[in-house]
Amino acid sequence: MQKIKSLAAVFLALFILAAIPTQALAAEAHVDAITAHTHQWYFDHYDTTYIPIDDETHLKTLYPVYKCSVSGCSAFDIRDGYESTPSHTMTSYSYTGSNYHAGNYHYIRYERHCVQCGHSTGYWDHYSCPGNGHCILPQSVFPVLTDK
Numbered sequence: 044m045q046k047i048k049s050l051a052a053v054f055l056a057l058f059i060l061a062a063i064p065t066q067a068l069a070a071e072a073h074v075d076a077i078t079a080h081t082h083q084w085y086f087d088h089y090d091t092t093y094i095p096i097d098d099e100t101h102l103k104t105l106y107p108v109y110k111c112s113v114s115g116c117s118a119f120d121i122r123d124g125y126e127s128t129p130s131h132t133m134t135s136y137s138y139t140g141s142n143y144h145a146g147n148y149h150y151i152r153y154e155r156h157c158v159q160c161g162h163s164t165g166y167w168d169h170y171s172c173p174g175n176g177h178c179i180l181p182q183s184v185f186p187v188l189t190d191k
């Protein structure tokens with residue numbers, strides 16, 4: 044019985060897979076019948092993606108986006124990307140607002156990040172602090188810098 048059920052699931056999946064392209068093609072044929080033209084592609088702009096790789100670099104991909112120059116047509120075509128691995132563009136370190144007290148010190152978190160891919164690195168700094176409810180709060184000493 045279990046085997047029959049799973050076979051039925053496979054047939055259902057095959058049926059759905061077969062049905063999707065047919066519907067997509069039908070929709071495309073319908074649109075073509077309305078606009079009835081050969082797209083006139085021209086280069087419009089690059090779409091850019093940034094993916095962090097490690098602490099030094101990120102993967103940058105430029106995708107050329109072409110648009111159709113026929114008036115009333117909003118078709119576009121995203122073509123194969125060009126990849127490169129440039130260095131991060133890091134901001135300067137700024138206080139993040141994260142802090143805690145331990146022993147005789149108060150610890151505060153500094154971070155910087157890449158303006159392209161968002162990759163961040165940071166460290167904890169510390170200063171002498173009495174604690175026990177008498178913390179020297181970092182907000183009063185180190186303003187939280189906001190990114191521009």
Ligand SMILES: [Zn+2]
Binds near residue numbers: 081082
């Ligand atoms: Zn077109």
Ligand SMILES: [Zn+2]
Binds near residue numbers: 100158
């Ligand atoms: Zn980066």
Ligand SMILES: [Zn+2]
Binds near residue numbers: 143145149172178179
């Ligand atoms: Zn403290």
